[in-house]
Amino acid sequence: MQIFSKDKTYNFMGKSLPFIILSILMILSSYIILGSKGLNYGIDFSGGTIVQVKYEGPAPIDKMREQISVDKMFANASITEFGSPDEVVIRFMSSSDSVQEDLGDIVTELLQGTGSFEVRRVDIVGPKVGGELREKGIMAMVISIIAILIYITIRFEWRFAVASILALVHDISIAIGAIVLFNVDVNLDILAALLTLLGYSLNDTIIVFDRIREEVKNSKSFDLFEIINFSISKTLSRTLLTSLTTFFVVLTLWAFGGEIIHGFGLTLLVGILVGTYSSIFVASPMLKWLKFSVEDYKKKESIKEKRKIEKEKMRAQYEQGVV
Amino acid sequence: MSKGGLNYRLVIFFLAIVFGLGLSAPTFLQTEKGAKIALGLDLQGGLYMLLGVKTDEAIKSKIKSIASSIKFFTDDNDIIIDDLKINKERLSLTLVDPDEEKNLDEMLKKIPGLVLEKENLNYDLSLNEIEKEATKQYAINQAVETIRNRLDQFGLAEPNVARQGEDKILVELPGIKTGEEEQRARELIAKAAHLQMMTVDELRSDRAYDMSAAEAAEYGDVILEDARSNKMKHVLKEVPILDGSMLTDAKVGFDQMNQPVINFSLNSEGAKIFGDFTGKNVGTHLAIVLDNKVYSAPVIRERIGGGSGQISGGFSMEEASDVAIALRSGALLAPVKLLEKRSVGPSLGADSIRSSMIALALGFLLVVIFMVVYYGFAGIIANIALVANLFIVLAVMALFGATLTLPGMAGIVLTVGMAVDANVIINERIRELFRQGKSIQKAIEKGYDNAMSAILDANITTLLAAVVLYAYGTGPIKGFAVTMSIGILASMLTAILGTHGIYQYFMPHIEKSKNLSLWFGIKGGAK
Numbered sequence: 073m074q075i076f077s078k079d080k081t082y083n084f085m086g087k088s089l090p091f092i093i094l095s096i097l098m099i100l101s102s103y104i105i106l107g108s109k110g111l112n113y114g115i116d117f118s119g120g121t122i123v124q125v126k127y128e129g130p131a132p133i134d135k136m137r138e139q140i141s142v143d144k145m146f147a148n149a150s151i152t153e154f155g156s157p158d159e160v161v162i163r164f165m166s167s168s169d170s171v172q173e174d175l176g177d178i179v180t181e182l183l184q185g186t187g188s189f190e191v192r193r194v195d196i197v198g199p200k201v202g203g204e205l206r207e208k209g210i211m212a213m214v215i216s217i218i219a220i221l222i223y224i225t226i227r228f229e230w231r232f233a234v235a236s237i238l239a240l241v242h243d244i245s246i247a248i249g250a251i252v253l254f255n256v257d258v259n260l261d262i263l264a265a266l267l268t269l270l271g272y273s274l275n276d277t278i279i280v281f282d283r284i285r286e287e288v289k290n291s292k293s294f295d296l297f298e299i300i301n302f303s304i305s306k307t308l309s310r311t312l313l314t315s316l317t318t319f320f321v322v323l324t325l326w327a328f329g330g331e332i333i334h335g336f337g338l339t340l341l342v343g344i345l346v347g348t349y350s351s352i353f354v355a356s357p358m359l360k361w362l363k364f365s366v367e368d369y370k371k372k373e374s375i376k377e378k379r380k381i382e383k384e385k386m387r388a389q390y391e392q393g394v395v
Numbered sequence: 396m397s398k399g400g401l402n403y404r405l406v407i408f409f410l411a412i413v414f415g416l417g418l419s420a421p422t423f424l425q426t427e428k429g430a431k432i433a434l435g436l437d438l439q440g441g442l443y444m445l446l447g448v449k450t451d452e453a454i455k456s457k458i459k460s461i462a463s464s465i466k467f468f469t470d471d472n473d474i475i476i477d478d479l480k481i482n483k484e485r486l487s488l489t490l491v492d493p494d495e496e497k498n499l500d501e502m503l504k505k506i507p508g509l510v511l512e513k514e515n516l517n518y519d520l521s522l523n524e525i526e527k528e529a530t531k532q533y534a535i536n537q538a539v540e541t542i543r544n545r546l547d548q549f550g551l552a553e554p555n556v557a558r559q560g561e562d563k564i565l566v567e568l569p570g571i572k573t574g575e576e577e578q579r580a581r582e583l584i585a586k587a588a589h590l591q592m593m594t595v596d597e598l599r600s601d602r603a604y605d606m607s608a609a610e611a612a613e614y615g616d617v618i619l620e621d622a623r624s625n626k627m628k629h630v631l632k633e634v635p636i637l638d639g640s641m642l643t644d645a646k647v648g649f650d651q652m653n654q655p656v657i658n659f660s661l662n663s664e665g666a667k668i669f670g671d672f673t674g675k676n677v678g679t680h681l682a683i684v685l686d687n688k689v690y691s692a693p694v695i696r697e698r699i700g701g702g703s704g705q706i707s708g709g710f711s712m713e714e715a716s717d718v719a720i721a722l723r724s725g726a727l728l729a730p731v732k733l734l735e736k737r738s739v740g741p742s743l744g745a746d747s748i749r750s751s752m753i754a755l756a757l758g759f760l761l762v763v764i765f766m767v768v769y770y771g772f773a774g775i776i777a778n779i780a781l782v783a784n785l786f787i788v789l790a791v792m793a794l795f796g797a798t799l800t801l802p803g804m805a806g807i808v809l810t811v812g813m814a815v816d817a818n819v820i821i822n823e824r825i826r827e828l829f830r831q832g833k834s835i836q837k838a839i840e841k842g843y844d845n846a847m848s849a850i851l852d853a854n855i856t857t858l859l860a861a862v863v864l865y866a867y868g869t870g871p872i873k874g875f876a877v878t879m880s881i882g883i884l885a886s887m888l889t890a891i892l893g894t895h896g897i898y899q900y901f902m903p904h905i906e907k908s909k910n911l912s913l914w915f916g917i918k919g920g921a922k
Contacts, residue, residue, distance in 0.1 A: 073768055073769045073770075073916050074826075074916070074917055074918075124743070126742075126743075168733070169447075169732040169733045169734070170585075170732070170733060171444070171446065171581050171582075171584055171585035171731055171732065171733045172578075172581055172582050172585045174581070174733065174736060176738070177574075177578065180574065190740065190742065191574060191740065192739070192740040192742060192743040193737075193738065193739050193740065193743055194736065194737075194738045195736065195737045195738075196733065196735065196736040196737075197735050198733065198734045198735060200447075200734060201445060201734045201735045205869070208867045208868075208869075209867070211867055212863050212864060212866075212867035212868070215863050215867070216859060216860045216863040216864075219859045219863065220856050220859055220860070223855065223856060223859060224852075224856070227852055260868070260869070260872050261802055261805075261872070261875075263868075263872070264802055264864060264868065264872050264875050264876075267860050267861075267863070267864045268809065268860065268864075268875075268879070270860050271856055271857035271858075271859070271860035271861065272813070272857065274853075274856045274857070274860075275813075275816070275853040275854075275856060275857055276853075278849065278852045278853045278856060279820065279849045279853055282848055282849035282852060282853075283849070286845075286848075306827065307823075309823055310819050310820050310823045313769070313819045313823075314812075314813070314815070314816040314819050314820075316765070317761075317762045317765060317766075317812050317815050317816070317819070318809070318812035318813055318816075319812075320758055320761040320762055320765065320812065321754075321758030321759075321761070321762060321808050321809060321811050321812035322758075322808075322809070322812065323758075324753075324754045324757040324758040324761065324808070325751075325754045325758065325805060325808050325809075327754075328750055328753045328754045328757060329750055329751055329753075329754040329805065329808075330746065330747055330750030330751065330754075330801075332437075332747060332801060333751070333801060333802070333805055336802070336805060337805075340809070
């Protein structure tokens with residue numbers, strides 16, 4: 073089976089303007105949502121308490137709210153359905169540092185009489201730990217971006233690195249926009265999803281860049297547009313196919329993986345769509361704007377090649393004992 | 396015509412499969428022997444806690460114990476001192492008899508890390524910074540040891556207690572099943588188990604209800620509640636006669652009324668202090684204080700030798716047993732506080748396992764079917780590599796004793812999607828070469844060559860992100876990074892080397908049939 077015609081070269085670069093506008097619009101609206109609504113930090117980063125309760129039969133949310141708010145500490149607690157009508161999550165900002173008596177016990181006590189229920193999960197994160205986790209999360213993001221930037225600079229050249237990082241920022245920004253839009257609680261798992269996305273988005277971009285690098289070396293053309301169009305077209309089926317297989321599994325994860333990894337799945341789902349799009353329409357045009365020159369790159373490569381040959385020659389002479 | 400058949404790639408791939416199957420078998424079959432993958436607390440249920448240590452309290456109690464030993468020394472040598480008082484991290488006293496100055500100074504000099512400031516005969520004592528730091532460190536290590544001892548004796552399966560970072564303690568209890576069990580474990584962990592023998596201030600014992608704590612402190616007293624009722628109070632001398640550090644054993648026993656009590660015994664030093672004190676103070680009251688609650692305050696009728704005593708206070712059998720465990724494991728030098736807690740009930744864990752397994756199976760099935768439909772025989776080869784990859788991931792995890800967490804499961808699911816990536820790249824390159832009219836052997840060999848750099852660069856960047864995630868992640872998230880990393884590395888072996896070996900093995904057949912639709916899912920024959 074084949075989806076894409078064999079040798080057609082699509083003119084991506086010629087039609088890049090509307091896509092660039094689309095990208096800018098998506099990024100802008102992401103930041104506008106982010107600015108107006110803000111990230112919905114879960115307890116991992118903001119500190120607080122989560123109590124997950126499962127009832128036999130539908131959970132009496134109103135009655136629960138009434139009984140819990142008796143204690144002032146829980147006046148601002150939110151009670152929301154979690155996956156099914158039987159199951160709810162109670163969230164509040166306070167946390168206690170007592171080991172013996174924790175807030176989960178108090179909530180359980182307050183809920184007596186609301187029906188037959190089972191407390192399935194109690195997570196308490198103190199404010200200090202929340203702050204540390206947030207710091208670590210940001211560090212993880214920054215460090216991996218720097219590490220990848222260095223790697224790509226070594227393997228390609230700096231323009232490729234900058235272009236791929238910009239595409240990455242594009243992807244992450246839009247994914248964060250989706251997180252805000254769908255009210256996903258930002259916990260550690262969302263951070264993990266974003267970091268995975270970081271790797272994945274680059275993965276796609278690199279496949280295209282790898283082809284561009286190869287074409288720059290091999291083709292006789294000096295026209296960057298032509299080379300980029302050719303390379304994207306050649307890698308198009310691969311880009312779409314792997315995105316498709318990864319999309320399949322993330323979709324099942326999102327749909328069937330359970331409520332706890334729902335947000336994780338959603339983040340990746342959006343991320344894969346955007347990542348695929350950006351590796352085709354964002355990363356490559358960026359090379360043009362960064363004034364990547366085919367001629368210079370070819371020169372550099374041929375110098376490298378020459379040096380390599382010379383070295384080998386010298387080694388051969390040395391081994392034969394000529395020098 | 397190439398010769399096909401066995402080749403080194405296939406042999407390595409075969410060995411990898413044997414390794415994968417062999418080491419993942421104990422996990423699948425749940426055999427007695429062999430390394431198995433442990434389930435994380437989020438999948439099997441249990442309690443995870445991150446505790447902090449209030450190290451300032453350790454310094455205070457160190458000062459208190461120095462005060463006790465000064466009191467014992469001066470009593471023993473008939474040196475008269477007055478106003479022995481503790482004020483947070485400082486200790487002050489006044490020497491009444493100037494002739495004993497040299498004697499007392501010599502004794503104080505023997506206490507390591509003590510800073511002595513003296514004005515006439517008024518002593519002001521504190522600890523230097525080195526000693527403070529050492530005390531803090533000791534308190535943390537001791538807390539780890541103590542909590543570990545207590546949990547070991549509590550009888551839960553596989554408790555894990557470890558120091559984490561500068562001043563944190565990680566506690567993992569996978570065996571917890573019910574809320575009540577969890578609460579009992581938490582109480583046992585946090586119990587200070589600070590046993591003290593204190594003297595009742597006979598002069599002011601009737602002022603227990605009308606004296607403020609500050610006023611009591613001026614006399615060197617403390618007011619403590621009774622264990623049976625918090626309305627009943629006792630006025631005690633702040634500096635204890637001795638504390639639980641001289642305890643050698645504590646056991647549950649029964650008193651005359653058949654109520655559970657705790658019998659404890661002291662070491663020889665403690666026994667001597669206890670004997671001397673009771674001998675000199677017949678007729679006064681002695682209070683047995685546990686965690687700042689007075690359990691009993693009987694009158695001393697005669698010298699008590701032998702160094703054993705009893706704590707009674709209306710314990711339930713369970714309480715008595717937990718208190719005895721706590722006393723035996725030693726007191727916590729400093730109290731612990733809760734920084735983070737995650738507890739998952741077993742039923743939720745089971746639900747998580749089920750739903751993530753469904754996601755894994757479905758995702759896997761979709762990918763496998765897609766590969767066969769799109770690539771024909773080449774898709775089957777990629778699928779073989781994918782299955783091998785899964786087994787190798789599980790085998791490596793079992794080998795290193797890694798824990799499988801819920802995000803870890805997500806990592807495996809994701810690996811399934813990404814592991815076929817390499818094969819898609821390779822297959823697309825091979826198809827491209829066919830279109831250029833290359834021969835079958837040439838197309839396959841060149842296809843692998845051309846795909847190599849892209850696969851390497853793509854995998855290494857993903858791996859970089861995974862490694863950083865591992866370094867900065869905690870708990871379950873680390874599990875995600877681990878499964879992702881192993882999956883990526885294993886896919887290099889299976890998807891590149893393994894499939895290449897299979898092609899080489901079948902090369903003569905492929906060349907003979909020339910049916911590219913069957914082998915590679917594209918129309919047309921080959922040269």
